[in-house]
């Protein structure tokens with residue numbers, strides 16, 4: 001029997017994820033061949049600089065090139081794997097590959113969220129596969145269920161922790177009291193953080209993932225620009241202590257919800273009760289709840305960051321793309337028929353936890369309560385502590401439109417008796 005012709009791979013990028021992709025291809029070569037029915041073979045690896053020390057990477061040094069586009073254009077390349085990141089030149093490379101009918105596997109959430117439409121259009125044009133399981137929640141098989149298994153149902157909400165770096169930092173702050181900088185440094189060393197960790201801590205990475213998830217869940221193109229985003233750099237040790245006092249913790253959440261004809265997608269830190277299933281998601285783990293009309297609640301949990309877990313998702317996509325090449329089939333194409341509108345954050349319904357430093361005078365509480373009433377926001381609990389220069393009010397509201405809550409905070413800030421607004425946090429999941 002003739003051995004099957006290899007499926008040839010072009011790997012773009014050989015950093016945290018790329019090196020682990022190379023290792024897994026090497027370690028599992030025999031099993032992969034058996035599962036696919038043909039061997040996988042690296043045709044080339046595009047890197048930024050040649051001659052860099054790559055330790056014990058099990059690969060022929062002759063495969064390295066700095067000419068990514070030249071590698072993509074080669075006739076002997078069947079599947080292009082992009083683990084470089086960023087918008088350009090990744091977009092140009094992937095559009096070139098897809099239009100030429102080459103399958104693409106990418107972990108690039110920033111690009112998919114910014115301009116996924118262009119990639120999907122290029123895939124349709126070239127009748128090529130576009131797989132991106134690693135782009136959201138790392139190793140967790142999440143996009144394939146969203147893209148295939150749940151296509152018989154109607155998804156109504158997706159809520160989750162989708163950034164490993166910030167979950168690592170918030171978990172460290174909550175459990176060991178570690179400082180922000182110290183925890184971020186450790187997350188970076190462990191390979192969780194983006195090349196520019198601002199993307200993690202300011203919520204851009206989670207917002208990109210939220211856009212990808214919302215697009216798949218609601219059959220509508222949602223981009224990063226549609227997502228309300230607030231990072232976690234403002235979360236202080238004081239907030240964490242205050243959350244603890246209330247039997248809560250603080251997590252950076254991604255929340256995507258659907259009504260009949262619109263969707264809302266937001267990313268922000270939020271207090272959640274310790275009894276909430278997301279509260280126990282520690283370290284760099286991710287967890288995502290999907291609610292669907294017929295299925296009910298589903299939960300996905302696992303490692304959302306790190307070279308090896310992410311490479312696992314990349315490998316899964318490579319296997320799928322290789323099988324399709326051999327059988328002449330294709331991945332499911334983009335489904336965006338619903339064309340739902342994206343609601344602004346002001347219309348989202350949520351609750352706020354507001355901590356105020358106030359002057360300790362008679363009538364302060366009544367004045368503050370009056371501001372909430374004026375904006376039709378009802379108060380759930382009030383705690384007062386300290387006296388004189390150290391008086392503090394901690395107020396938790398009932399559910400109200402975000403616009404009304406934001407306007408309340410603005411009015412509070414203009415009161416003479418309010419010395420400062422120490423913190424404002426959204427509250428989710430029945431906390432408070």
Ligand SMILES: NC(=O)C1=CN([C@@H]2O[C@H](COP(=O)(O)OP(=O)(O)OC[C@H]3O[C@@H](n4cnc5c(N)ncnc54)[C@H](O)[C@@H]3O)[C@@H](O)[C@H]2O)C=CC1
Pocket residue numbers: 012013014015016017018046047048049066068082083084085086089107108109110134135136138191192193194195304305306307310
């Ligand atoms: N590290 C993680 O936990 C995860 C990363 N991702 C995504 O995977 C992608 C790669 O991430 P990492 O491996 O962590 O980043 P990294 O920064 O470790 O690796 C990227 C590599 O691309 C190389 N590169 C940059 N410009 C290039 C060019 N013009 N030609 C060839 N190579 C070039 C860099 O030198 C670097 O080695 C990104 O899109 C990231 O968002 C997705 C999920 C998890």
Ligand SMILES: N[C@@H](CC=O)C(=O)O
Pocket residue numbers: 135137138162163164165166192193194200205304305306
């Ligand atoms: N920087 C990201 C990596 C995975 O997507 C994260 O921390 O989650």
Ligand code: NA
Pocket residue numbers: 133134135136137138139140141142143313
């Ligand atoms: Na995933």
